[in-house]
Amino acid sequence: MADLANRTSPLSGFHGGSSTVRLEAAPPAERISLRARAEDVAALSSALGVDLPVRPKASASAHGRSALWLGPDEWLVIAEANGGLMQAAKNSGALHSATDVSHRNTAILVSGPGAAAAINAGCPQDLSLKVFPVGACSRTILGKVEIVLLRTVEDAFRVEVWRSFSDYAFGLLAEGAQDAAV
């Protein structure tokens, strides 16, 4: 009998960093790309158990789920625990579009005092705490690839990237981490 297909993380076995930056592959998580009109946000928020933010660059976290504002009618919802996002969105009864992108994305956790400098090696955004505080999130670019950036604590970021680009993103962050330590 043929071997069954084994699920492998695109970044399994990757390691990198420097004296000031730690790079890790994030554990698997469930994610949905959610689009909805302003009048349906309240129903979806209560169904998902996390308030969908309506201000630019804002995110919200509750019950192991995070909702990241990507655009005026677009969110990325990540569930590290408590999966079932598609079902929860469906149960809301509100008009929306939810696409399961759990396997499209993977994430890199960047932490340490040089984390912002490592990301800024390929990302043009101002990551100072004043402009990009804890909880801030944004879709932006890292070198040649699009990422979604979330500041989890003062010196740690979650970089969501498409899985086929994760090799490139990890490599660029590793280079950035080396530069940040100089």
Add this chain to the structure above:
Amino acid sequence: MLLIHCPYCEEDRSELEFRWAGEAHIARPENISAISDEEFAEYFFLRNNEKGLTYERWRHIHGCGRFFNAARDTVSDRFLTTYKAGMPKQLLPETGASEKTVETYEATEGDAR
């Protein structure tokens, strides 16, 4: 790096996050099957390509993903204002080219800041 103000993100962002999307405020004809070929060509193909103040659509494709409108000076490459899609044209004083219009590379270089 050129910074562009996104009216949806309410923030200045790097030009790298944006894409140009052609001339703004071009209304689609109400009954497109009734117009003549000349009128269709005028609507579909012909653009003003103005030197100086020009109104364009831009898209914050690597950000919020929204289209918006911008008034830009094509001589200085300066963004004069940006505003949300669907808003009426934001009329600005027509000053012509913001810098002395010159036709040679050397002359523009002399004014570089």
